[in-house]
Amino acid sequence: MIKEFLKEHGDYRDDRSFKDLTTIKMGGEIAHYVEPYNIDDLKQIIGFLKRYHVPFKTIGNGSNLICGSSRYEGVVISLKHFDNYEFDNDICYVEAGVMVPYLVQVMLKNGLKDLEFASGIPGTVGGLIYMNAGAYKKEMSDIVKEVIVLKDDEIVKMTNEELKFKYRYSIFQEHPRWLIIAAYLKLEKGDMEETKAIILDRANRRKQSQPIEMPSAGSCFRNPENDFAWKLIDGIGYRGKKINDIEVSTKHSNFIINTANGTGEDYLKLALDIQEKVYKKYNIKLIMEVEKFNC
Numbered sequence: 001m002i003k004e005f006l007k008e009h010g011d012y013r014d015d016r017s018f019k020d021l022t023t024i025k026m027g028g029e030i031a032h033y034v035e036p037y038n039i040d041d042l043k044q045i046i047g048f049l050k051r052y053h054v055p056f057k058t059i060g061n062g063s064n065l066i067c068g069s070s071r072y073e074g075v076v077i078s079l080k081h082f083d084n085y086e087f088d089n090d091i092c093y094v095e096a097g098v099m100v101p102y103l104v105q106v107m108l109k110n111g112l113k114d115l116e117f118a119s120g121i122p123g124t125v126g127g128l129i130y131m132n133a134g135a136y137k138k139e140m141s142d143i144v145k146e147v148i149v150l151k152d153d154e155i156v157k158m159t160n161e162e163l164k165f166k167y168r169y170s171i172f173q174e175h176p177r178w179l180i181i182a183a184y185l186k187l188e189k190g191d192m193e194e195t196k197a198i199i200l201d202r203a204n205r206r207k208q209s210q211p212i213e214m215p216s217a218g219s220c221f222r223n224p225e226n227d228f229a230w231k232l233i234d235g236i237g238y239r240g241k242k243i244n245d246i247e248v249s250t251k252h253s254n255f256i257i258n259t260a261n262g263t264g265e266d267y268l269k270l271a272l273d274i275q276e277k278v279y280k281k282y283n284i285k286l287i288m289e290v291e292k293f294n295c
């Protein structure tokens, strides 16, 4: 019954796995996967899943997710079809499924700046707002004006203040059933050549300092106040430390990479080991920045 319903309201698959859908390339099979065609279909789907108590998970580009190996018996919802955007002077309306590195290119063409901090973050607008993702001392909260949300079966607008942004935090993390549909971003007019040069410089810096050629979910841990997670991990001698195919990158020790057939279980084992060793040596509790799911 679920399958038939989902097929009516979106592009449906029953052969997907988290391995296909995450940047770290691991995780179990998924019972149902759907890309709703539009907002009405999305509303219908969410209503149906709630009515029948079917678990569901929204996914963006899967670049912050560590998933377990067991099969997920729920529905994974992707907002890939929510891919429109529009510029009105310095305000950008953008839907949740748009990939941010792509949006940065469009921003440039429109003579705007302020999103360049996110040009190397391989996620969607929805995922970056959920995480209040950031880099180079800027984060999404600096540019989000309002967000359109499917909240308790209603479409509402939420202002920046209502989203309670903090370091790598937004209110959505407490309400996993609310869906980010679109956002209004406030950008500024900028010099295209200057902004391009900043983006290029940062891309080069990332290439030199991060293992972007290997499957990962970005930084494993948040940076503790006035410190860097990578320094603490280096301090316990864990650069290059391995559990099966999961490895602390030798290029950047806050990146844990999948060298071949890694699993979420091994990833979490290694992360827990790091947390314990860092706590013992420095009395600092490292908090995971990646999100574990279905494990």
Ligand SMILES: Cc1cc2nc3c(=O)[nH]c(=O)nc-3n(C[C@H](O)[C@H](O)[C@H](O)COP(=O)(O)OP(=O)(O)OC[C@H]3O[C@@H](n4cnc5c(N)ncnc54)[C@H](O)[C@@H]3O)c2cc1C
Pocket: 023, 057, 058, 059, 060, 061, 062, 063, 064, 065, 079, 096, 120, 121, 122, 123, 124, 125, 126, 127, 128, 129, 130, 131, 132, 133, 134, 135, 172, 178, 179, 180, 181, 212, 216, 217, 218, 219, 291
């Ligand atoms: C190489 C690499 C570099 C990275 N660099 C950075 C960096 O510099 N800074 C940084 O902050 N992060 C970085 N990350 C981590 C990651 O890209 C960010 O956390 C990003 O915000 C995740 O976006 P996503 O679309 O992939 O979300 P996903 O990983 O798919 O999902 C993350 C969470 O958001 C929720 N979500 C996604 N879309 C929606 C929606 N529409 N409505 C409601 N909830 C939603 C999901 O349910 C999930 O809980 C990096 C990752 C990689 C692999």
